Amino acid sequence: MSAESSPKIVIVDESPVRAAILEEGLREAGFTGVSHIGEMQNLLARIYALDPDVILIDLENPSRDVLEQMFQVSRAVRRPIAMFVDQSDAASIQASVDAGVSAYIVNGLKKERIKPILDLCISRFNAFAKLQDELERTKTALEDRKVIDRAKGILMKLKGLTEEEAYVLLRSTAMHEKKKMAEIAQSILTASQLLK
């Protein structure tokens, strides 16, 4: 069985960036047979065509329910598939649901061999979420800085302060009112708009 060397892994994910991050991680870890399905139409047919040993799918994907059908004994099923996470793996379920990924294995592949794949998945999914989070925060920080700079400008002009003094005034006001500097700066901008 080819799975003895490197199992065939299919990533079902509509996010091409996340899929690429995961794919790269799996390849680096020595899993060479990795493919990606980003198109959900005829999903089962696509999966059967690739004949994977492991299927990874993100939890935001409604097509997860389609995969559940593969456990059913019926004509459409060419290979019975069992879910990796079973009674003994409550911690794994928790970790993967938290990370937003779910793994399914095809019968015959040993659970010990799946563990490193799932662990890698969880860490890559978490890394992706963190990356998005950081991106979001960087964006906000940039916005905040622009607002603060403009508020400083207004204070300097109206109160004849140096840049340093305007900054200190903003910061101490924020501390005093238990608000963020950006919020104080925003109120200054709003007030100056109103008073124009």
Place this chain on the structure above:
Amino acid sequence: MTRPLCIGFIPLVDAAALILAVDKGFTEAEGLEVTLVREVSWSNVRDKLNIGLFDAAHLLAPVAIASSLGIGHVKVPIAAPFNLGLNGNAITVSTSLHAAIMSEIENGRTDPMATARALARVVATRRKDGADPLTFAMTFPFSTHNYQLRFWMAAGGVDPDEDVRLVVLPPPYMVDSLANGHVDAFCVGAPWNSVAVDLGVGHILHFVSDILERAAEKVLALRQDWSEKNPQIVAALVRAAFRAAEFIEQPENRAEAARILARPERIGVDAEIIQRTLDGRLKISPEGALRESSSYLLLGREDAARPDPVQAAWLYAQMIRWGQSSLSPEALRTAMAVFRPDLYDAALVRNGESAAPGRIGAFTGPAFESNDVAAYLASFVIGRQKS
């Protein structure tokens, strides 16, 4: 309470009692703080309930039973103290399949036996012509949709595993798949049948109430151990959902209910379509033919909200008929014990008497008896029952 209750739901009209319970303040009046979480798949709802990310969930009744029996997935005992809906699904077929079925029927076009036999003739003709088998979509392996489709077509002589392709498709993808020919028909809950009709790509062939008079569709599902530890919260949830169902069942409240349900963070489709399904007055053909049914979707009236263990037994019998499980007296007891009329009665201070007819009311086959499932199942010719 230390944190708000977290309750998952799928954007479907039969989540109405749960959504209104929160959005109309019935839960708040019971002293509950609730966060509703919209989910994209039944697998997610099941898993998040199982591992405790959700305290409660809007769940397919058969999934609650399968989960309690450990069929197809992790075994987690579920308690269902409230029925969120009876019926509510419909079978929609493409315009071409509709024409093919209708050309095989002389009269009785809403008679499910007539349509099922007509389907059998369509299937036979296609086979003779070497055409691909028809594809029917439903929402989940453990779903009433799956069992309703199977029950119906098998009655006409169509084997759902041999003669057609029966596939799982997420409800939001149903209409597109019908439009582009990937499926020929589907069985799904509201609002998706109406969406297909409005777009002119399908006809509603049956309300599922044509097939079964009363079928438990979605339940309010709780982990059994959690429900035992939090009896007061359970009772408060049941009361809030009951009030919400009562509210929705008042015709003068339907427009407001539909508006709330239509919000993007809830069901996210047009309020008018939602109201049609609440009223049970649906446009069934793109040409505009209307059909009205008092049993299309029951959200609380006729005692619909009170869980009926006989319903659970019937669903378990379907799992056996179609090879998902095998018959055992112990499993039957477990399945029936998922539905908890005792919790419902305790919450609403009722004496345990039910006004409901207490039957499945299938259009064909013997009356269902939960104390003789084996004899009931033996009466069907088509099935995958394991010996």
